[in-house]
Amino acid sequence: MKKRVAVLISGRGSNLKALFAASEASDVPYEISKVISNRPGADGIQWAASNGLNVETLDHKSFDSKADFETALNEELVAAKIDFVCLAGFMRLLSATFVRRWRGRILNIHPSLLPSFEGLDPQQKALDVGACISGCTVHFVSEKMDGGPIIAQVAVPVLPDDTEEVLSSRILKAEHLIYAKALSAVCSSHVSWSQGNKVDLSKDHSTELYGFLES
Numbered sequence: 001m002k003k004r005v006a007v008l009i010s011g012r013g014s015n016l017k018a019l020f021a022a023s024e025a026s027d028v029p030y031e032i033s034k035v036i037s038n039r040p041g042a043d044g045i046q047w048a049a050s051n052g053l054n055v056e057t058l059d060h061k062s063f064d065s066k067a068d069f070e071t072a073l074n075e076e077l078v079a080a081k082i083d084f085v086c087l088a089g090f091m092r093l094l095s096a097t098f099v100r101r102w103r104g105r106i107l108n109i110h111p112s113l114l115p116s117f118e119g120l121d122p123q124q125k126a127l128d129v130g131a132c133i134s135g136c137t138v139h140f141v142s143e144k145m146d147g148g149p150i151i152a153q154v155a156v157p158v159l160p161d162d163t164e165e166v167l168s169s170r171i172l173k174a175e176h177l178i179y180a181k182a183l184s185a186v187c188s189s190h191v192s193w194s195q196g197n198k199v200d201l202s203k204d205h206s207t208e209l210y211g212f213l214e215s
């Protein structure tokens, strides 16, 4: 049976689209069962609704506290019988309580090769230090922001004339390639997180989880 995945977004949702496109192949071990946005009117939620996905908006500003917001979020996920949660441009930091409850079942994608350039504006941070290589990372979400065990990484070059926009779009291409592969590996139990800050990885599948994308 396919694993039931919820994708949490706040904005344009290009990773959501890539995850959904990949899920349409018959041998992919997951389906997108729910899309949740914390921002009303996010482009990604409009796209998801018009493509027949089950969508929900939980505007964090309409809750009295972060705890109340996360209680509602958890209820949505449980009601939809979600197995795995993918953060895809979801701009809310989840509390330790929430993250512990979903340990090993929440993934995030970040546009840098972690642990370099954690936090906001990682593409600009790569340009600011003159990095020659950057990329993207899919990782399990832990209590430490951008600090959970790494599942997959794709590197891209940083070219001398790159602007933040150009580098971001090169990295985004890599994101769209790797997120679905990483999610599939987790959904098929080829990658899991049992202890420490490192994943357990079946060797047969490790080569699907890294790469270099030239352009």
Ligand code: GRF
Residues within 6 Å of the ligand: 009, 011, 012, 013, 014, 015, 016, 044, 088, 089, 090, 109, 110, 111, 172, 175
């Ligand atoms: C991506 O660059 C992702 O890595 C970061 O936020 C951006 C979301 O883009 N966490 P999109 O909404 O998936 O297009």
